[in-house]
Amino acid sequence: MDVIIGLEVHVQLNKLKTKMFCPCSIDYHGDEPNTHVCPICLGMPGAMPVLNKEAVKAGIKVALALNAEVQPFMVFDRKNYFYPDLPKGFQISQYDHPLAWGGYLTIETDEGEKKITLKRIHMEEDPGKLSYKGSITTAKYSLIDYNRSGVPLLEIVTEPVMNSPKEARLFLNKLRIILEYLDVFDGNLEGAMRVDANVSVKGGGRVEIKNISSFKGVEKALTYEITRQKNLIRMGRTVKRETRHFDEANNITVSLRSKEEEQDYRYFPEPDLVPIYAEELIEEVKQILPEMPEEKRERFKKQYGLSDSFAKVLVMDIKMANYFEDVAKVVNPKLAASWIVDVLRGELNYRSKDFTFAYEKLKPEEMAKLLNYFENGDITEKGVVEVIRTKLDKGGNVDKIIESKGLFAIPKEEIERLCIEIIEKNKKAVEDYYAGKKQALNFLVGQVMKATRGRADPGETAKIMRIILDKK
Amino acid sequence: MLTEEDVYKVAELAKIEICEEEAKKFRAEFESIIGYFNLLDEVDVDVEPTFQVLPIKNVFREDIPKKGLSREEALANAKHVENGYFKGPKIVE
Numbered sequence: 239m240d241v242i243i244g245l246e247v248h249v250q251l252n253k254l255k256t257k258m259f260c261p262c263s264i265d266y267h268g269d270e271p272n273t274h275v276c277p278i279c280l281g282m283p284g285a286m287p288v289l290n291k292e293a294v295k296a297g298i299k300v301a302l303a304l305n306a307e308v309q310p311f312m313v314f315d316r317k318n319y320f321y322p323d324l325p326k327g328f329q330i331s332q333y334d335h336p337l338a339w340g341g342y343l344t345i346e347t348d349e350g351e352k353k354i355t356l357k358r359i360h361m362e363e364d365p366g367k368l369s370y371k372g373s374i375t376t377a378k379y380s381l382i383d384y385n386r387s388g389v390p391l392l393e394i395v396t397e398p399v400m401n402s403p404k405e406a407r408l409f410l411n412k413l414r415i416i417l418e419y420l421d422v423f424d425g426n427l428e429g430a431m432r433v434d435a436n437v438s439v440k441g442g443g444r445v446e447i448k449n450i451s452s453f454k455g456v457e458k459a460l461t462y463e464i465t466r467q468k469n470l471i472r473m474g475r476t477v478k479r480e481t482r483h484f485d486e487a488n489n490i491t492v493s494l495r496s497k498e499e500e501q502d503y504r505y506f507p508e509p510d511l512v513p514i515y516a517e518e519l520i521e522e523v524k525q526i527l528p529e530m531p532e533e534k535r536e537r538f539k540k541q542y543g544l545s546d547s548f549a550k551v552l553v554m555d556i557k558m559a560n561y562f563e564d565v566a567k568v569v570n571p572k573l574a575a576s577w578i579v580d581v582l583r584g585e586l587n588y589r590s591k592d593f594t595f596a597y598e599k600l601k602p603e604e605m606a607k608l609l610n611y612f613e614n615g616d617i618t619e620k621g622v623v624e625v626i627r628t629k630l631d632k633g634g635n636v637d638k639i640i641e642s643k644g645l646f647a648i649p650k651e652e653i654e655r656l657c658i659e660i661i662e663k664n665k666k667a668v669e670d671y672y673a674g675k676k677q678a679l680n681f682l683v684g685q686v687m688k689a690t691r692g693r694a695d696p697g698e699t700a701k702i703m704r705i706i707l708d709k710k
Numbered sequence: 711m712l713t714e715e716d717v718y719k720v721a722e723l724a725k726i727e728i729c730e731e732e733a734k735k736f737r738a739e740f741e742s743i744i745g746y747f748n749l750l751d752e753v754d755v756d757v758e759p760t761f762q763v764l765p766i767k768n769v770f771r772e773d774i775p776k777k778g779l780s781r782e783e784a785l786a787n788a789k790h791v792e793n794g795y796f797k798g799p800k801i802v803e
Binding site for chain 2: 254255256260261262263265270271272273274275276277279280288289290291292293294313318320322335368369377378379380381382383384502504507509511512513514515
């Protein structure tokens, strides 16, 4: 059965310092409720909004990066509705003169590249946050925190062009990468990206799933919802057009009848704000638009001689890409890429950390030093991994860790001496080796490894052992 | 052209309860207000729409934080407060 998905993505421009229309700080995460508020974001009578210039520039940046047509003339409108998350009785948003029309981004699906086209991008203010004692359905009242009220928000609306929950996830991942490249967005902050998803299965009505608050939630909510709709259709029942809520704890969607009847927002131009003529701002932003993932990928291949697969992974996260470039200043770039992608990234994932953590715990200079030792044969592969783990978990100085753990590789002469010693001591195994038993060599190498407590490089040791045995 | 149904709908959107008598009264008043707008039909449609009557544009603020209200001040006018939160109605039925 055909599935059609469209997304409305709400993105907080959370790298800014202040709210959209007032100078309250948006650095409220973890703070007490209602401590980042003022008469403007509390909607007190007579308070007048003044637009944050950097928020508009950040919006333009995003729209340009998403290949959208940024509008030289923008207007803010009032979207009227009664809901306690907005104290004014309306949300300042954009209606028929938004930030941008159109645009697209490209995702890589199993069937190849796919362009996800956008309908529009507009700016608005984030509402406050409601919470409930117990669950949303059983609580007798809501508790409201307006710290979030007024945070600069972009709403990015896609065309209904996605055909699976997986495509929706790929789209959101790609969007996140781009937003982080633009340095306007930190996806790690709670509530940074919230999604409404529209989904329909052929033969059924369109269902909107409201306010999914995590990346993973989107795929789960859609998967559940599609199964639910398909089952209804199979049983010969109709899928009615409605709004549902994603219950994240139970991974299901539930029908929520809102007290607000058929939505009628009665948009009209916000009389407290003046129109924006943005031509100059757009030109200004074009000058500071950073290198985007695809360009970086091509540059990495050209400049550092990386394979496409390494370049592709490295550019998926701007912090990882920067980390790589810092290390590659001093170390063979291919070596750096493989250690960062294959080992460091895995060790970070295992600890649920990202490259911000790596920058703190294992600085690029330290990683470079470590890889230089490895390149010179001063430390084994196993030793490098050991140092990386210790640095991430306990910190400390690279040289001291190597020394205290005895990770400096054994010099070649020492390995040769040990090989001769082991050969003397294990006559039986040596005989077996000459008799053509391959395991005998493994046994002898194993003895050297044991004697060095694993510090000898096994490949190198086997090579030396064979040379000595074959000389006899 | 304007029905009492329309009046009830506007009242519902504004979360105002009205009685039948009021609906009748408002219907007549709405109609006379909307009558004024018919004047617009006499205007040349090629004219630029007015989004703002003030002759100014591009009013911006720099992205510099300023201290707002204390929590006590913020909650001072609220009738229903709990643990530093505003208490609001239950939304979902």
